Amino acid sequence: MARIVVDPITRIEGHLRIEAVVENGRISEAYSSGTMVRGFEKILKGRDPRDAWAFTERVCGVCTTVHALASVRAVEDGLGISVPRNAELIRNLMFCAQYCQDHAVHFYHLHALDWVDVVSALSADPKETSRIAQSISRWPKTSPAYFSDIQKRVKTFVESGQLGIFANGYWGHSAYRLPAEVNLLAVAHYLEALEWQKEIVKIHTIFGGKNPHPNYLVGGVPCSINLEEMNAINSERLNHVGQLIKDAIEFIEQVYIPDLMAIAGFYKDWGAIGGGLENYLSYGDLPTLGYNQPDSFKFPRGAILGRNLNEVHEVNGKDTEEIKEYITRSYYKYSGGDAQGLHPWSGETEFNYTGPKPPYDLLDVDNKYSWLKTPRWRDNPMEVGPLARLLVAYGKGHEEVQEVVNDALKRLNVPVTALFSTLGRTAARGLETQLVVQWMKGFYDDLVNNIKNGDTRTFNDANWEPSTWPSTCDGVGLTEAPRGALAHWIRIKDKVIDNYQLVVPSTWNASPKDHNGKRSAYEESLVGTPVANEDQPLEILRTVHSFDPCLACAVHLYDPDGKHIQQITVT
Amino acid sequence: MFSNNAPRILIVGIGNVLMGDEGVGVYVIRHLEKQTLPSDVACLDGGTGGFHLLEPMQQPERLVMVDATADGAPAGTVQRLQPRYSTDYPPTLCAHDIGLKDLLDSMYLLGTPPNVTLFAVSIDVPDGVGTELSPAVAGVVPEVAKQVMAEVKVGSRS
Numbered sequence: 092m093a094r095i096v097v098d099p100i101t102r103i104e105g106h107l108r109i110e111a112v113v114e115n116g117r118i119s120e121a122y123s124s125g126t127m128v129r130g131f132e133k134i135l136k137g138r139d140p141r142d143a144w145a146f147t148e149r150v151c152g153v154c155t156t157v158h159a160l161a162s163v164r165a166v167e168d169g170l171g172i173s174v175p176r177n178a179e180l181i182r183n184l185m186f187c188a189q190y191c192q193d194h195a196v197h198f199y200h201l202h203a204l205d206w207v208d209v210v211s212a213l214s215a216d217p218k219e220t221s222r223i224a225q226s227i228s229r230w231p232k233t234s235p236a237y238f239s240d241i242q243k244r245v246k247t248f249v250e251s252g253q254l255g256i257f258a259n260g261y262w263g264h265s266a267y268r269l270p271a272e273v274n275l276l277a278v279a280h281y282l283e284a285l286e287w288q289k290e291i292v293k294i295h296t297i298f299g300g301k302n303p304h305p306n307y308l309v310g311g312v313p314c315s316i317n318l319e320e321m322n323a324i325n326s327e328r329l330n331h332v333g334q335l336i337k338d339a340i341e342f343i344e345q346v347y348i349p350d351l352m353a354i355a356g357f358y359k360d361w362g363a364i365g366g367g368l369e370n371y372l373s374y375g376d377l378p379t380l381g382y383n384q385p386d387s388f389k390f391p392r393g394a395i396l397g398r399n400l401n402e403v404h405e406v407n408g409k410d411t412e413e414i415k416e417y418i419t420r421s422y423y424k425y426s427g428g429d430a431q432g433l434h435p436w437s438g439e440t441e442f443n444y445t446g447p448k449p450p451y452d453l454l455d456v457d458n459k460y461s462w463l464k465t466p467r468w469r470d471n472p473m474e475v476g477p478l479a480r481l482l483v484a485y486g487k488g489h490e491e492v493q494e495v496v497n498d499a500l501k502r503l504n505v506p507v508t509a510l511f512s513t514l515g516r517t518a519a520r521g522l523e524t525q526l527v528v529q530w531m532k533g534f535y536d537d538l539v540n541n542i543k544n545g546d547t548r549t550f551n552d553a554n555w556e557p558s559t560w561p562s563t564c565d566g567v568g569l570t571e572a573p574r575g576a577l578a579h580w581i582r583i584k585d586k587v588i589d590n591y592q593l594v595v596p597s598t599w600n601a602s603p604k605d606h607n608g609k610r611s612a613y614e615e616s617l618v619g620t621p622v623a624n625e626d627q628p629l630e631i632l633r634t635v636h637s638f639d640p641c642l643a644c645a646v647h648l649y650d651p652d653g654k655h656i657q658q659i660t661v662t
Numbered sequence: 663m664f665s666n667n668a669p670r671i672l673i674v675g676i677g678n679v680l681m682g683d684e685g686v687g688v689y690v691i692r693h694l695e696k697q698t699l700p701s702d703v704a705c706l707d708g709g710t711g712g713f714h715l716l717e718p719m720q721q722p723e724r725l726v727m728v729d730a731t732a733d734g735a736p737a738g739t740v741q742r743l744q745p746r747y748s749t750d751y752p753p754t755l756c757a758h759d760i761g762l763k764d765l766l767d768s769m770y771l772l773g774t775p776p777n778v779t780l781f782a783v784s785i786d787v788p789d790g791v792g793t794e795l796s797p798a799v800a801g802v803v804p805e806v807a808k809q810v811m812a813e814v815k816v817g818s819r820s
Contacts, residue, residue, distance in 0.1 A: 130791055131680060131791050133791065134680060134791055134792070134793055146680065149678060149710060150680065192713075200713075200764075244771070248770065253770075254747070254767040254770060256767045285768050285771070285772060289717040292714055302714055303708065303709050304709045
């Protein structure tokens with residue numbers, strides 16, 4: 092039986108390979124493989140735990156801040172440090188800014204072209220695009236001349252074939268269903284989103300001192316607050332942040348959400364495709380009363396099994412019976428044998444590549460076939476990400492979440508089961524952005540009020556000095572990266588890192604089968620997916636991209652086959 | 663001079679310092695940061711920055727970039743290139759998640775095509791993660807920095 096191979100599957104440079112078996116136009120089996128060696132944990136052994144964030148932050152260029160946050164939390168948890176209220180608020184502001192930027196970039200730049208046919212946009216009537224734009228939003232840039240100008244600009248690039256972004260699509264595929272005019276609208280907003288995302292990340296520069304890779308600090312945040320001081324968080328900088336948040340609310344509410352709803356309306360059948368696993372995990376995040384008070388989180392913590400939203404299970408990152416990583420199908424070996432699952436505190440990172448020598452045609456799927464380990468929660472495969480976060484919140488009776496979700500279902504006129512799908516995943520990302528951008532405003536107002544009331548503390552120096560540390564301690568830093576549950580586990584011994592393990596969102600979602608032969612999220616979601624044209628498996632991209640794969644943080648090196656030597660212009 | 667504190671020429675080092683030689687671009691920036699640069703020139707540790715780099719890279723008139731390439735040449739080989747489109751760029755090791763090429767494509771789309779001089783340092787394919795450069799690549803860091811300085815001094819007006 093023929094197996095379709097998609098490698099790489101990320102539209103951007105990627106390290107994820109999917110092999111899918113298609114029978115009678117539908118996928119009957121799928122294999123997801125991380126094709127780069129991972130083993131980042133080895134770098135951290137023996138280092139000062141207070142420096143770990145700076146290394147982990149470099150793991151990923153997309154979510155630069157989230158690994159730093161998970162890391163400082165892990166160390167603070169281990170050493171019993173709590174951060175001042177202002178530090179919590181500033182971390183939350185950076186978190187929200189990251190969500191807004193990352194989700195909008197995902198929608199417009201990594202996922203939209205799975206639904207939007209750029210070439211079709213070239214034949215659109217700009218007047219009709221203008222009419223549609225004005226009917227769905229009060230966003231000002233909607234004149235026919237504006238869309239006509241965009242159309243001309245994009246036409247030049249599409250015809251020249253010089254831009255990879257537009258050269259690599261399956262344009263004209265029968266699964267593209269938007270009218271040309273809606274395609275043009277989306278392409279225009281693709282460009283506007285590029286411009287807008289430059290603004291929102293300035294929040295990282297303001298609070299983190301630099302961007303990319305802003306600074307973090309164990310015990311707080313590395314910026315001081317002084318309204319009169321040039322080099323501190325002063326009135327001018329705070330006002331700038333306030334303006335950036337205001338602009339973000341407008342962009343999300345007037346561009347992202349209307350586009351999401353308009354496009355979703357043409358693809359309602361994808362509300363019944365790509366559901367996959369029935370289990371969802373969220374560590375929760377955005378504390379309002381401290382990291383140790385998960386009940387105070389804006390995104391609640393919990394797990395759902397069998398899509399039963401009436402029961403949300405407690406999740407504890409420290410319970411060594413809950414989260415375990417298996418390597419039955421992963422290129423690693425465990426000292427106690429490959430059959431066992433290890434909690435990350437006792438995690439091991441020993442490579443054991445047994446796959447075919449690259450370049451190869453097919454993975455050896457009967458044996459180990461991925462550089463990703465296989466994490467399980469109470470031995471269950473779990474989906475993580477925006478959909479998991481919203482479902483856990485929904486199940487826990489979170490009113491704001493229930494309201495936006497119910498409203499979206501009503502507007503699209505789809506049943507609640509449509510949530511468990513490719514469309515549901517993509518919609519969930521937008522809906523949570525709508526909430527996050529409003530929460531960001533709330534955190535900002537709280538910060539400004541705190542400062543007005545005379546509280547300028549951003550750092551707690553308790554237990555900063557290693558002389559105060561116990562001889563050994565363990566910590567876990569749980570967070571929600573934009574693409575899902577992320578955690579770092581640390582073991583500190585004799586003042587240095589003794590063990591450090593990361594379990595990243597794409598490991599939960601993209602991992603291979605487990606010791607029981609159970610598929611992980613990508614694989615399960617692909618089974619049953621229709622494929623109209625095996626040479627152009629657009630449908631596979633839709634579902635896998637709906638998870639927002641980010642494999643560089645799941646895997647760190649890749650093995651080039653050397654065939655891709657491009658022409659170099661030497662002058 | 664220039665407005666908004668943006669430099670006229672920006673030197674950007676790209677790479678992942680957790681991947682050994684792949685991070686050579688960032689090491690060159692760290693080397694240059696210890697030196698006195700012309701007043702209209704600035705350095706940026708681009709790390710694995712992706713779209714976060716769009717604004718800083720759009721503002722200057724010229725970009726001088728330093729990046730690793732796995733082009734099969736002996737490790738430590740340095741080439742000076744003036745690529746136009748992203749398809750002109752040598753193969754990278756692509757630990758940069760949203761690729762540099764996507765970023766450059768975006769600059770064209772937004773009507774701000776970059777004027778780039780690229781110093782591409784050839785590296786072997788690393789066989790694991792690491793926070794150190796290999797001797798062959800570490801040895802050329804000062805030389806690359808020197809060439810970059812010569813490049814920006816020609817272009818600088820100060």
